[in-house]
Amino acid sequence: MSVNEARKIIESYDGPKIRVMEVCGTHTHEIFRLGIRNLLPENIELISGPGCPVCVTQTGFIDEAVMLALEKGCTICSFGDLLRVPGSEMSLAQARAKGADVRVVYMPLDAVKIAQEHPELQVVFLAVGFETTTPISCIAVEKAAELGLTNFSLLTANKTMPNAYMALKDSADAYLYPGHVHTITGTGICQKMKDDYGVSGVVAGFTASELLTALAVIVKKKQEGAPFFVNAYPRVVREEGNPKAVEMIEKMMEPCDSEWRGLGVIPGSGLRLREEYRDYDARRKYDLPEIRGHSNPACRCGDVLRGEIRPYECAVFGKVCTPEHPVGACMVSSEGACAAFYQYGGRNGK
C-alpha cells in the first residue's frame, strides 16, 4: 500500500469510532512527531498503552535500587531515564545528590566494564525493559561470568508482553503491536490473540509510511467486521522472530510474577535470573526485603497506561508535573505518553 493510499483510507474514514491502542511508547512519540495525529478524523482515537519500559517499572523497584545505593553501598548503573523516576521517598538522581554512586550507562556491557576495571566496587545494573532489551542484559551476565567477576549483578524488572496483552485485551478495538518486541518474539502471540480471543491488531514499524500503512490496515480491516491480525512490518518482523535471542533469554531467565505500574501484578509477566545465575541476581546477593512502593497519589500514570485517560486529563499535567519536574514516570521517559503529549501537544496536550 502506498503512503497516499494509506492516507486516503485514514482521512476518508467516516464509520463508527475506532479506538486504537499504541502499545509501544516509541509509537506514541513517532505518531506525534510525524504529525500523524493531525491527519486522523475524529472517529479514530489513539490511546496510549503500557509499552514504555520505564513507565511500567514499579515504584518499589526504584526503592530497591535506592536501598542498594545508599544502604548497601553498591554502584548503580542504569539507562538515563530511570534516574528521575520518583521512588516512594526519592529518585535515584536524588540518591546521587546524597552521595550515592549512581552512573548512567548506554549498555549493560558498560556496567560489566566498570566492574572489571574497579574490583573494589559492587556494580549493579538495573535491568528493565521488554523482550527487546532483555537479551543484552543476558549477554552482560554471560560476559561477567566469562571474566570471573564476582562484583557484578543485575537488579531485574524485565517484563514480557504476552500476559500484558491478555490483561489489556478489552481496552481498545485494535492494537498497534510494537515492531521491535515482535522482531524477537515473532508473531505467534498476536495470531493467538486473534484466534483465541478475537483481539485485532497490526504489528507496526516506526517510519511515517509504516505507521500510516498500519493504521490504514486497521481502518480497512475493521470495516470488514471480523477480528484480524496483520504483520505490517514484514521487512523486519518474521513469524518465527529471533530464535537465538529467545533461546538466550530462556537459558538464563525464567518467568516470574511482575508488578506493572497501573496494571498491578500480572502473573508470569516478568523474568528473573535462573537459579544457576543466582550469584548475578542482586536481590538474592544482597538479600533485599520485599518492598511495596507507593506513588504520589496525584499521579494517574496507571490510568494513562491502561488507556483510560489522556495525559492532559490528569489534574497536575503541565502544571505541577512537567518534564523538568516530573511527578510520575510517564512524564520522565522519552517514551512516556505524558512526555509526548507535553512535548508535541503543548501544555494542554491536545
Ligand code: SF4
Ligand atoms: S501528568 Fe504527571 S502526574 Fe499526571 S499521570 Fe502523567 S506523569 Fe503522572
